[in-house]
Amino acid sequence: MVQATQTMTRPDPGSGGAERVLEIENLKTHFFTRDGVVRAVDGVSYHVLKGETLGVVGESGCGKSVSALSVLRLIAKPGRIVQGSIKMSGRNLLDLSDREMRSIRGNDISMIFQEPMTSLNPVLTLGRQIAETIMLHQGLSKKDAWDKSVEMLKLVRIPEAERRVTEYPFQMSGGMRQRVMIAMALSCNPKVLLADEPTTALDVTIQAQILHLMLELKEKLGTAIVLITHDLGVVAETCQRIVVMYAGKKVEEATADELFERPLHPYTVGLMKSVPRLDRAAVEEQARLMEIPGMVPSLKNMPPGCAFAPRCVFATERCRIEEPGFEMKAGGHFAACFNSDKVAETYHG
Amino acid sequence: MAEAASPKKGHLLEVTDLKKHFPIRKGIFSRITGHVFAVDGVSFTIGHGETLGLVGESGCGKSTVGKAILKLLEPTAGEVHLNGKKISDLNQLEMRPHRREMQVIFQDPYSSLNPRMSAGDIVGEPMYNYGLAFGKEKEEKTRQLFAKVGLRAEHMLKYPHEFSGGQRQRLGIARALAVNPSLIIGDEPVSALDVSVQAQVINLMMDLQKEFNLSYLFIAHDLAVVEHISHRVAVMYLGKIVEMTDKRSLFVAPQHPYTEALLSAVPIPSPKMKRKRIILTGDVPSPIRPPPGCRFHTRCPYVMDHCKVAEPPMKEVAPGHFVACHLRQPGQAMYAIAAHATSSARTAGATEH
Numbered sequence: 001m002v003q004a005t006q007t008m009t010r011p012d013p014g015s016g017g018a019e020r021v022l023e024i025e026n027l028k029t030h031f032f033t034r035d036g037v038v039r040a041v042d043g044v045s046y047h048v049l050k051g052e053t054l055g056v057v058g059e060s061g062c063g064k065s066v067s068a069l070s071v072l073r074l075i076a077k078p079g080r081i082v083q084g085s086i087k088m089s090g091r092n093l094l095d096l097s098d099r100e101m102r103s104i105r106g107n108d109i110s111m112i113f114q115e116p117m118t119s120l121n122p123v124l125t126l127g128r129q130i131a132e133t134i135m136l137h138q139g140l141s142k143k144d145a146w147d148k149s150v151e152m153l154k155l156v157r158i159p160e161a162e163r164r165v166t167e168y169p170f171q172m173s174g175g176m177r178q179r180v181m182i183a184m185a186l187s188c189n190p191k192v193l194l195a196d197e198p199t200t201a202l203d204v205t206i207q208a209q210i211l212h213l214m215l216e217l218k219e220k221l222g223t224a225i226v227l228i229t230h231d232l233g234v235v236a237e238t239c240q241r242i243v244v245m246y247a248g249k250k251v252e253e254a255t256a257d258e259l260f261e262r263p264l265h266p267y268t269v270g271l272m273k274s275v276p277r278l279d280r281a282a283v284e285e286q287a288r289l290m291e292i293p294g295m296v297p298s299l300k301n302m303p304p305g306c307a308f309a310p311r312c313v314f315a316t317e318r319c320r321i322e323e324p325g326f327e328m329k330a331g332g333h334f335a336a337c338f339n340s341d342k343v344a345e346t347y348h349g
Numbered sequence: 350m351a352e353a354a355s356p357k358k359g360h361l362l363e364v365t366d367l368k369k370h371f372p373i374r375k376g377i378f379s380r381i382t383g384h385v386f387a388v389d390g391v392s393f394t395i396g397h398g399e400t401l402g403l404v405g406e407s408g409c410g411k412s413t414v415g416k417a418i419l420k421l422l423e424p425t426a427g428e429v430h431l432n433g434k435k436i437s438d439l440n441q442l443e444m445r446p447h448r449r450e451m452q453v454i455f456q457d458p459y460s461s462l463n464p465r466m467s468a469g470d471i472v473g474e475p476m477y478n479y480g481l482a483f484g485k486e487k488e489e490k491t492r493q494l495f496a497k498v499g500l501r502a503e504h505m506l507k508y509p510h511e512f513s514g515g516q517r518q519r520l521g522i523a524r525a526l527a528v529n530p531s532l533i534i535g536d537e538p539v540s541a542l543d544v545s546v547q548a549q550v551i552n553l554m555m556d557l558q559k560e561f562n563l564s565y566l567f568i569a570h571d572l573a574v575v576e577h578i579s580h581r582v583a584v585m586y587l588g589k590i591v592e593m594t595d596k597r598s599l600f601v602a603p604q605h606p607y608t609e610a611l612l613s614a615v616p617i618p619s620p621k622m623k624r625k626r627i628i629l630t631g632d633v634p635s636p637i638r639p640p641p642g643c644r645f646h647t648r649c650p651y652v653m654d655h656c657k658v659a660e661p662p663m664k665e666v667a668p669g670h671f672v673a674c675h676l677r678q679p680g681q682a683m684y685a686i687a688a689h690a691t692s693s694a695r696t697a698g699a700t701e702h
Contacts, residue, residue, distance in 0.1 A: 059543040173632045188475070203406035203570065205629045208614040212628055230544065233616030256620040274548035276577030278600075278615050279622070288552055292545035334691050 010310075016050040021191045021224050022071065022109070027084035029070045032261035036300040040066040040079070042248035046127070048192060053218065053225040055106040055235030055319045057271070058245035061296055064228045067245075070192045072105050088191070107137040110185035114197035116177035120169040126153070130184045137188045152183040156213060175206035182214065189221060211238055232271060236260055242266050247307040248299055250326060264335040265293070266312045266343050306337070314339040360394040360430075361564045362418070362532055367391045367427035369417045373637065386636050387413040387439070389588035392663075395532065398558065402579030402596070404572055404611075406633055410588040415534045415643040418566070419453055420444055431532070442463070449479050452525035456537035458501045458517035462509040466494075468520055469505030475527045492525040497560075498553060508593060515546035522553065526561070534566045551578055572615050576600065581669075583606050587636055587644040590663070594670040604672040607645050643675065651676060 029041040040064040048054045056064045070081050073093065074214040086093040088108065093101065094120065113119045121129055130152055131145035140148065146165070153161035156179040169177055179199060185193055195214065215238060218225055227239055235242055235256065242259050244252040244267065252265040263269045273290035294311045297303055303310055309319040318338055326336040351464050369388040372381045388410040395401045405411045416422040419428050420436070429437040436447050455461040462471055473491045476482040482490050498519040509517060518538060525533050535554070538548045555578060557563060567574050576596050577583060583593040584607065592605040603609045613626040629648045634640050640647050646656040653675065661673045 059545060157618055175632055203633075204572070204614040205406065205610060206632070207616075208626060209627050209630075211616075231616065232544075232618035236618045236620045237616045260618065260620050270545055272618060274545050275618065276551070276573040277617065278573040278612065279617050279619070288555075289548040291549045291552060293549075295515060295546065296543075 002209065003082075020047045021086075022090065022226075023047040023087040024067065024071065025085045025087070027067060027070055027086065028082045029066050029075055029079060030049075030082050031079040031223050033078055033300075038299045039248050039302065040099070040299060041070060043084075044245070044248070044250050045084075046243050046250065046253070048224040048226055050191075051218065051222050051224055052241065053215070053239045055242040056226060056228045056245060057230065057232060057235055057242060059230055059271075059296060061247075062245040063248040064245050065196050068111065068196055068226060068228055071194060072111060073101055073107060075318055083128035103137070106133050106185075106190070107188045108190055109192045109194065110188070110190040111194040111196065112178070112185050112198050114200050116174065116181045116201075117169060118180060120177060122169055125166050125168055126180055128174075130165075130180075130187055133184060134187050141215050148187065149183075149333065152187050153180070155186075155217070156180070156183045158183075174202055175209060178202065178206075178210050179213065180215070182210075186217060186221060186223065190223055193218075193223050193225045194228070195225060197230070198227070199234065200229070200231070207234075221271050232275060244271070247297060247302065249307060250307065251337070252335045253326075258330075262333075262344055263347060264329050264333065264340040264343055265308075265337045266314050266339070269343060269347055270311075290317045314342055353684070354409060359396060359399050361399075361432060363428075363430040364394070364414075364418060365392050365428045365430075366412065367429065368418055368425045369413050370425045383637055385489070386588050386639055388417060388424075389639070391585070391588075391590050392427075393590065393593060394585055395564050395566060397531070397564060398562040399581065400558065400567055402575035402580045402582040403566060403568045403585060404570065404575045404582060405585035406570060406611075406634060408587075408633055409585040410636070411570075411585050412536050414585075415453070415536050415566060415568050415668040419448075419451055419534060421453075424675070449528045450530055451532045451534060452530040454521045454525055454533060454535045454538045456540050457543070458514065458521045459509060461521060462517060466508075467505065468507050468509070468512070471509070471520060472505075472523045472527050475524060479528050479615075481528060484701065490527070491523075494526055497526070497557070498523045499549075512578070513546075514542050515549055517548050518542060519553065521578060522550075522557070526557065529561075530563070532564045532566065532688050536568045537570070538567075540569060540571065547574070554578065584611065587633065587639050588671065589644060590671075591645065591674070592672045594667075598667070600669050604666055604670065604677050605645075605674050606649050606651050610650075611650075643673075 024047065025045045027041055027044045031038040031040055044063065058064045064150045069075055071086050075081060081094060093104065097141065127146055127149045130149035134140050134145040134148050135142065150161050150165050153165055158164050158176060158179055172180065172243060199210050211234065214225065227235065229235060234292050239256050241255050243250055244265065246267050252268050259268065263272060268294040270290065274292060276289060292311050297307060297310065305320045305322055306324050309315040312319065324338050326334055328334050329340050351460050367388055368390055370384040370386055373383045373385060374380065375382045391414055393401060403414060413422065417424040424437055427437065428435060429446060431450060436444065467489050472494055473487045476487050476490060491505060494692045495502055495504060500516060500517045500519055512520065539550050542550060551574065558565060567575060567578055579596050579654045581593065581595050582599050583590045584605065592608045599608065603612055610627040610629050627650060631648050634647055642658045643656040643661050649656065656675055661675045663671050663673045665675060666672050666677045666679060
């Protein structure tokens with residue numbers, strides 16, 4: 001096989017006054033369970049610029065996936081979007097009828113998920129599944145839609161696309177299935193692609209292939225990507241701007257360069273310091289990893305004040321009583337922390 | 350490496366040419382129509398107090414190696430020596446006393462803990478089974494173990510579902526430690542945990558190793574984690590070890606093209622860092638019909654005609670650095686290739702500053 005040696009280059013951040021293709025404002029999605037209200041997303045705002053890759057980072061249960069599902073209004077009972085707005089080209093998606101919403105899903109906004117096997121229909125051929133989307137949204141004939149499916153499979157570099165299009169999901173490997181999902185998601189040229197942990201279930205060499213493919217197609221088609229992941233390495237290599245979430249809230253937002261250079265929230269610092277770094281293992285002796293003590297609080301009964309305070313080394317009395325506001329600390333760099341100055345002082349890359 | 354040169358008696362665990370083939374049965378007579386060559390001739394040693402990391406992508410056979418050593422799966426061929434005693438041909442009954450020496454921690458702590466036993470009973474049961482402690486003494490030892498792994502004494506009365514993922518993994522570690530083993534096999538012990546909790550468990554495992562002089566066989570797919578915790582690392586591909594050395598050499602000068610690609614594929618959390626990466630094409634071939642010759646030849650960027658027919662033997666290219674690749678010769682100036690290769694973690698580390 002041929003070797004493909006490539007340099008991963010991230011496009012320059014902050015592309016001026018680019019248009020906001022998707023804008024989420026003060027989104028609150030709560031789940032009304034029998035044992036109480038789970039505030040999975042509790043007042044989150046973020047936007048994506050045209051052609052930009054935005055990373056949404058956090059650990060399990062921080063609300064990053066629920067915020068994306070809310071955008072597509074795919075929240076099932078007992079969950080409900082209780083407040084906020086999700087704007088796209090001037091329209092609030094939360095005001096649309098179900099019918100109007102259906103014309104947006106898969107057309108203007110598509111989504112790919114972590115486990116491609118569970119999101120593909122096992123009893124339909126790949127061609128039929130991709131063509132279905134195209135016929136519905138673009139009104140193409142069966143024949144044309146089928147041809148477009150083959151074309152999409154070629155675009156995501158599936159070998160022998162003409163034959164593969166008649167095959168079923170079980171005949172594909174994990175990496176191939178994720179390629180098919182990407183092909184399907186991009187078949188209607190969406191403005192925004194929501195990618196929820198798209199490479200988490202894949203091996204590293206396959207992850208590298210898929211991330212590279214996503215970035216390349218983004219350049220080609222001009223789609224904005226919201227990349228949801230827990231892996232800081234993945235966002236560092238692919239995103240221009242990053243939002244860090246903790247316990248249903250946004251705790252920090254900055255450009256990728258700025259965030260990794262000068263994190264201002266203790267949770268972000270904790271995330272960065274707690275992962276072993278492959279590039280450092282060769283240079284440094286086996287040091288202890290930094291631990292974030294304790295665990296994520298239950299979303300059903302959150303502590304008063306800052307949600308991170310019980311685990312935070314910088315926490316003061318004030319943090320335990322008052323909730324810090326999400327403020328701009330430097331140009332384009334936002335954080336929700338009273339002690340961000342101290343955090344910045346003590347941080348050494 | 351000292352371990353590689355020292356006499357064989359010094360090793361805690363010695364695995365020689367271990368094989369595990371799973372038959373594929375078809376039809377109404379369950380005829381054997383083929384085999385999955387999950388592990389196909391793996392040899393390594395682990396010294397006292399040492400951690401050997403076993404990395405590879407899914408389906409490379411790394412978990413099967415762990416299970417075959419523990420005899421949870423009967424090996425097809427090969428020998429396993431524990432403390433100089435051959436355990437690979439013992440039957441279940443003869444094996445029992447040796448099981449105390451080797452304990453295991455699994456990836457999913459929830460499915461490996463009995464949901465109907467209290468945490469205290471889960472940790473205490475192995476002591477009872479091996480007649481190590483009973484009654485009050487057992488309870489006291491359990492209490493000590495809970496403290497060692499960072500759980501509180503009142504946790505002893507709780508049930509697995511009341512614990513978080515990280516706490517459950519601590520429970521699994523406490524259970525493994527209960528019988529004073531000398532070897533712990535960790536099969537993806539931190540993969541299911543969130544990063545902040547993962548760090549807690551890794552630190553705990555490293556602390557316990559120092560305290561009890563434990564040896565670990567640390568099986569994982571996450572290179573960064575393996576690199577952090579291990580002294581030596583073995584890289585597996587399609588049922589075979591392709592490279593084995595101490596972690597620093599693996600990093601600074603990976604000798605096998607697969608290791609090189611694997612290292613370059615790991616995303617590094619530092620956006621300023623520009624590095625070249627090798628993107629392998631295609632998927633891992635099926636272990637039912639592994640490619641002839643070198644198993645990596647279908648994806649190797651440096652493939653030669655010779656690789657497609659002849660299987661490369663394991664060669665010691667530098668003291669303690671073993672590689673199975675036709676490009677490498679024993680004693681050959683070892684870093685020549687790393688210099689011409691387009692990528693390595695070494696250059697990545699260097700360009701960061």
